[in-house]
Amino acid sequence: MPVLVMKFGGTSVANLDRIRRAAKRVGVEVAKGYDVIVIVSAMSGKTNELVGWVSETSPMFDAREYDAVVSSGENVTAGLMALTLQEMDVPARSWQGWQVPLRTTSAHSAARIEEIPTENLSSKFREGMRVAVVAGFQGVSPEGRITTLGRGGSDTTAVAFAAAFDAERCDIYTDVDGVYTTDPRITDKARKLDRIAFEEMLELASLGAKVLQTRSVELAMRYKVKLRVLSSFEEQSDSAGTLVCDEEEIMESKVVAGVAFSRDEAKMTLLSVADRPGIAATIFTALSEGGVNVDMIVQNISEEGRTDMTFSCPIDQVRRAEAALAKARSEKALNFSELVADTGVAKVSVVGIGMRSHTGVAAKMFQVLSAEGINIKVITTSEIKISVLIDRKYMELAVQALHDAFELEKAA
Amino acid sequence: MPVLVMKFGGTSVANLDRIRRAAKRVGVEVAKGYDVIVIVSAMSGKTNELVGWVSETSPMFDAREYDAVVSSGENVTAGLMALTLQEMDVPARSWQGWQVPLRTTSAHSAARIEEIPTENLSSKFREGMRVAVVAGFQGVSPEGRITTLGRGGSDTTAVAFAAAFDAERCDIYTDVDGVYTTDPRITDKARKLDRIAFEEMLELASLGAKVLQTRSVELAMRYKVKLRVLSSFEEQSDSAGTLVCDEEEIMESKVVAGVAFSRDEAKMTLLSVADRPGIAATIFTALSEGGVNVDMIVQNISEEGRTDMTFSCPIDQVRRAEAALAKARSEKALNFSELVADTGVAKVSVVGIGMRSHTGVAAKMFQVLSAEGINIKVITTSEIKISVLIDRKYMELAVQALHDAFELEKAA
Numbered sequence: 069m070p071v072l073v074m075k076f077g078g079t080s081v082a083n084l085d086r087i088r089r090a091a092k093r094v095g096v097e098v099a100k101g102y103d104v105i106v107i108v109s110a111m112s113g114k115t116n117e118l119v120g121w122v123s124e125t126s127p128m129f130d131a132r133e134y135d136a137v138v139s140s141g142e143n144v145t146a147g148l149m150a151l152t153l154q155e156m157d158v159p160a161r162s163w164q165g166w167q168v169p170l171r172t173t174s175a176h177s178a179a180r181i182e183e184i185p186t187e188n189l190s191s192k193f194r195e196g197m198r199v200a201v202v203a204g205f206q207g208v209s210p211e212g213r214i215t216t217l218g219r220g221g222s223d224t225t226a227v228a229f230a231a232a233f234d235a236e237r238c239d240i241y242t243d244v245d246g247v248y249t250t251d252p253r254i255t256d257k258a259r260k261l262d263r264i265a266f267e268e269m270l271e272l273a274s275l276g277a278k279v280l281q282t283r284s285v286e287l288a289m290r291y292k293v294k295l296r297v298l299s300s301f302e303e304q305s306d307s308a309g310t311l312v313c314d315e316e317e318i319m320e321s322k323v324v325a326g327v328a329f330s331r332d333e334a335k336m337t338l339l340s341v342a343d344r345p346g347i348a349a350t351i352f353t354a355l356s357e358g359g360v361n362v363d364m365i366v367q368n369i370s371e372e373g374r375t376d377m378t379f380s381c382p383i384d385q386v387r388r389a390e391a392a393l394a395k396a397r398s399e400k401a402l403n404f405s406e407l408v409a410d411t412g413v414a415k416v417s418v419v420g421i422g423m424r425s426h427t428g429v430a431a432k433m434f435q436v437l438s439a440e441g442i443n444i445k446v447i448t449t450s451e452i453k454i455s456v457l458i459d460r461k462y463m464e465l466a467v468q469a470l471h472d473a474f475e476l477e478k479a480a
Numbered sequence: 481m482p483v484l485v486m487k488f489g490g491t492s493v494a495n496l497d498r499i500r501r502a503a504k505r506v507g508v509e510v511a512k513g514y515d516v517i518v519i520v521s522a523m524s525g526k527t528n529e530l531v532g533w534v535s536e537t538s539p540m541f542d543a544r545e546y547d548a549v550v551s552s553g554e555n556v557t558a559g560l561m562a563l564t565l566q567e568m569d570v571p572a573r574s575w576q577g578w579q580v581p582l583r584t585t586s587a588h589s590a591a592r593i594e595e596i597p598t599e600n601l602s603s604k605f606r607e608g609m610r611v612a613v614v615a616g617f618q619g620v621s622p623e624g625r626i627t628t629l630g631r632g633g634s635d636t637t638a639v640a641f642a643a644a645f646d647a648e649r650c651d652i653y654t655d656v657d658g659v660y661t662t663d664p665r666i667t668d669k670a671r672k673l674d675r676i677a678f679e680e681m682l683e684l685a686s687l688g689a690k691v692l693q694t695r696s697v698e699l700a701m702r703y704k705v706k707l708r709v710l711s712s713f714e715e716q717s718d719s720a721g722t723l724v725c726d727e728e729e730i731m732e733s734k735v736v737a738g739v740a741f742s743r744d745e746a747k748m749t750l751l752s753v754a755d756r757p758g759i760a761a762t763i764f765t766a767l768s769e770g771g772v773n774v775d776m777i778v779q780n781i782s783e784e785g786r787t788d789m790t791f792s793c794p795i796d797q798v799r800r801a802e803a804a805l806a807k808a809r810s811e812k813a814l815n816f817s818e819l820v821a822d823t824g825v826a827k828v829s830v831v832g833i834g835m836r837s838h839t840g841v842a843a844k845m846f847q848v849l850s851a852e853g854i855n856i857k858v859i860t861t862s863e864i865k866i867s868v869l870i871d872r873k874y875m876e877l878a879v880q881a882l883h884d885a886f887e888l889e890k891a892a
Contacts, residue, residue: 084536118556124496126563133566136574137559140552144530147549151538154545162548166578167624212579 069193071235072102075204075226078112079243080300081145084152090241090300091152094199098158103193105233107204107226108149110141127387131176131359135206135216139165142203142222149201160199161192165206165214170225172207172215178359179207179215181224184232202229220281227284231291238293239309240280245299246310247272247279249476250327255468257477261325265315268325271419271453285312315421323422323429324474327467330415332383333363335445335457338393340405343375350402351377351393358392360385364415364448364455377404378446380457383411413445414463417455418470430454436473442466481605483647484514487616487638490524491655492712493557496564502653502712503564506611510570515605517645519616519638520561522553539799543588543771547618547628551577554615554634562613572611573604577618577626582637584619584627590771591619591627593636596644614641632693639696643703650705651721652692657711658722659684659691661888662739667880669889673737677727680737683831683865697724727833735834735841736886739879740865742827745775746795747857747869750805752817755787762814763789763805770804772797776827776860776869789816790858792869795823825857826875829867830882842866848885854878 074097076090090106097104109115118138122129146162153160168188172179189200204222207215217224223240230238244252245260247269252258264272266289273282279297288295298309311317341347348367355362360381368376381389386409396402423429433454437444442465446457458466471477486509488502502518509516521527530550534541558574565572580600584591601612616634619627629636635652642650656664657672659681664670676684678701685694691709700707710721723729753759760779767774772793780788793801798821808814835841845866849856854877858869870878883889 084533087537121496121556121560122563125499125560126567129563130566130573133559133563133574136576137556137563140555143552143555144533144549147545148533148537151534151541151545151549154542155538161542162545164548164626214576 069101069103071105071233072097073105073107073226073230073233073235073238075107075222075238075240076109076149076300077222077240077242078109078115080241081108081149082112084148086300087145087148087152091149091156091158093241093300094153095156095158098198102236104199105189105229105235106149106199106201107222107229108142108145108201109204109222110145114141114144128391132213135176135214139203139206139214139216142205146201146203150199153199153201158199159197160201161197162201162203163189164203166208166212168202170202170207170228172209172217174209174211174213174215176209176213176215178218179209181207181217181228184228186232189233217283220284223281223284224287227287227291227293227295230293231287235293238288238295240295240297241300242279242297243299243301244279244297245302245308246297247312247326249325250467250471251329254329254464255471257471259477259479261310263311263313263318264325265318265421266312267315267452268419268421269312271417271450272326272328280312288312322420322474322476323426324418324420324476325422326419326476327470327474328417328419329463329467331460331463333380333413333415333457334383334386335378335380335410335413336386336389337408337410338377338404338406339408340374341377342403343373347402348377350396350400352379354392354396354400354402355379355381355389358388358395360389360392364446364457366446366448380413380415380446386411410445412460413457414460415455415457416463416466416470417453418474419453421452423452423454432473433470436469437466440465440469481513481515483517483645484509485517485519485638485642485645485647485650487519487634487650487652488521488561488712489634489652489654490521490527492653493520493561494524496560498712499557499560499564503561503568503570505653505712506565507568507570510610514648516611517601517641517647518561518611518613519634519641520554520557520613521616521634522557526553526556540803544625547588547626551615551618551626551628554617558613558615562611565611565613570611571609572613573609574613574615575601576615578620578624580614582614582619582640584621584629586621586623586625586627588621588625588627590630591621593619593629593640596640598644601645629695632696635693635696636699639699639703639705639707642705643699647705650700650707652707652709653712654691654709655711655713656691656709657714657720658709659724659738661737662879662883663741666741666876667883669883671889671891673722675723675725675730676737677730677833678724679727679864680831680833681724683829683862684738684740692724700724734832734886734888735838736830736832736888737834738831738888739882739886740829740831741875741879743872743875744795745792745825745827745869746798747790747792747822747825748798748801749820749822750789750816750818751820752786753789754815755782755785759814760789762808762812766804766808766812766814767791767793767801770800770807772801772804776858776867778858778860792825792827792858798823822857824872825869826872827867827869828875828878828882829865830886831865833864835864835866844885845882848881849878852877852881
């Protein structure tokens with residue numbers, strides 16, 4: 069039978085009623101003849117609670133223990149979903165990561181999927197199981213310890229299963245009915261996109277649109293997994309949601325597809341770094357080894373052999389960054405006068421594949437922000453996006469102004 | 481190095497502060513030179529929450545999914561405890577049941593421990609790990625699915641580890657400072673016992689004293705595990721708590737050691753059962769196969785080939801009992817007129833090894849209850865205990881009156 073992967077995020081399984089609603093959606097697909105692999109997140113709020121406990125217990129936690137703790141939320145949902153399906157007379161059982169087994173690297177709390185053997189699930193499907201409910205976000209390391217894939221890893225789990233089982237489609241059920249030009253909570257002018265290119269989606273996801281995890285989109289692009297984002301709270305037609313696809317398949321074509329933002333950013337500046345060849349490698353190797361996800365990087369013009377190096381990272385990694393750089397200072401002879409952390413910043417980006425063929429997008433963006441009196445702290449650009457770091461208090465204002473200026477409320 | 485097993489129940493790990501306090505106790509024993517195996521329960525309330533979700537989702541739940549869900553609470557505590565110990569610079573890591581592996585039967589939700597191979601933990605101890613924090617209550621079946629040992633199974637886990645690792649002692653930390661003559665929440669005259677015989681403890685535990693799980697005491701008796709119950713909330717001396725030991729080691733010797741009770745009982749009566757040989761076997765085989773833990777059994781005198789059969793079981797198994805008996809009625813030709821469930825009863829018992837050599841304990845018990853106007857619904861006796869089923873509303877009164885009458889507030 070054809071396989072369908074359905075993934076339900078935290079808000080879609082937030083309580084028993086919502087799990088029942090999600091299970092009914094699964095039942096509809098089973099009735100159509102699919103063998104279904106359901107990937108579930110933890111009930112919304114649960115993972116944050118667990119992460120909070122870990123961080124309070126041990127600010128520089130052992131990531132292996134972090135993984136053992138935070139993975140438990142998905143196990144609960146997987147079991148409850150299987151039970152709910154059984155109550156609907158749908159043959160179902162739950163699978164934890166180590167039971168599949170979903171094999172990952174040993175990079176705890178940010179593990180990468182290495183292999184998903186299909187034997188165990190396939191043999192159960194052959195025996196009559198119609199739904200395998202898999203705890204998302206987790207796997208097992210070569211050492212037999214539990215790993216997690218990083219926040220939002222359930223999307224990645226879903227796409228990886230869709231690739232491994234050659235699924236007909238991977239439907240990501242979430243609390244929004246598709247991908248929007250920006251977060252509708254910021255402006256009610258936000259408009260749902262029927263289709264979006266993989267590349268645009270990648271920029272939106274990594275920049276904080278929070279609809280799909282970046283790695284899941286990368287994986288879908290690589291393995292040509294049909295990926296659909298849709299709401300678990302609305303009646304669904306076959307054309308519901310947003311299809312994430314190749315750019316050739318997109319008819320509408322605006323210069324800017326959306327405005328993304330990320331609230332939880334920190335701007336870190338290393339002052340007066342000795343400007344010698346290899347210095348950037350030293351700094352960012354140290355940060356990488358310290359488990360810091362560096363995003364934007366800006367190096368100021370050198371003066372008398374010294375330079376300032378600025379980078380951004382998630383706000384909850386500031387302590388890691390400080391520790392990693394202190395270690396590099398003592399062990400790797402990294403020479404700098406001071407490390408300044410600005411934890412009051414946010415990132416706002418405009419994204420669109422149309423930028424490749426249109427000029428003036430950056431200029432227009434800066435004009436709009438300037439007109440609102442918003443100071444730009446850092447700028448980075450890529451082929452299809454322009455990002456700025458600004459004071460967090462202006463974030464909503466910036467997003468609204470840019471959404472208006474690029475007329476994103478109108479279809480192309 | 482000698483091995484010590486320390487078990488912390490739900491109230492002893494109810495929040496991060498209490499986990500820290502428990503970890504400090506562990507640190508004291510590590511400093512004494514022990515390699516410590518810590519067995520943890522879920523934070524208090526967590527398992528009930530999970531059980532509640534499972535029951536609401538599926539009243540006649542698939543026990544395999546039940547186990548997958550409810551075992552998650554212990555995983556959280558194990559990870560947090562390991563992190564807390566690491567913060568105290570004590571080399572520690574967490575182990576889930578399947579990682580040890582703690583091998584059990586496939587009797588989901590009531591599995592029995594089959595084997596605890598010591599290689600994995602021992603090799604880590606040799607490498608310098610000082611504390612293995614093991615999630616209690618859970619194991620793994622031959623099929624590779626998660627099992628649980630039944631409520632209170634963490635005590636059993638602790639004793640089983642103490643036996644497997646030939647531990648010097650098994651300390652059970654709980655929210656009381658030892659075993660009392662009755663629950664101090666019922667009467668403030670309850671007195672802590674310094675020592676109690678394994679057999680008395682078995683009766684007290686199985687009758688609902690809730691200090692130690694029955695199977696853990698059985699296991700301790702069989703493998704000669706030194707078992708100590710003590711409070712995690714008080715400063716400890718080496719003589720703290722209650723030692724559970726052989727009756728020969730007990731100096732004080734009262735006729736009655738304690739008054740136990742169980743609130744969550746149901747009295748089930750099969751009316752007008754055909755009284756033929758093998759009928760009891762048919763009934764109780766059906767109940768056993770239906771997963772019902774039958775406690776008291778009373779058969780009334782037969783009249784014209786018919787009899788009434790009464791038994792008690794935990795109140796949350798009434799539906800299972802009804803289903804099992806309905807099945808036996810249709811499939812096994814079990815003939816009865818009606819099944820009456822009385823879910824408003826409680827069990828009260830007096831326990832003491834001294835009863836073996838003293839008469840009149842039963843008569844005194846019945847007089848005391850009669851004087852309080854309490855009607856006795858069912859009576860059962862053993863060599864060292866007398867139990868009665870009464871209306872639940874009289875339970876506290878009965879316990880207090882019996883405690884007074886047998887002068888349990890006074891030491892022997």
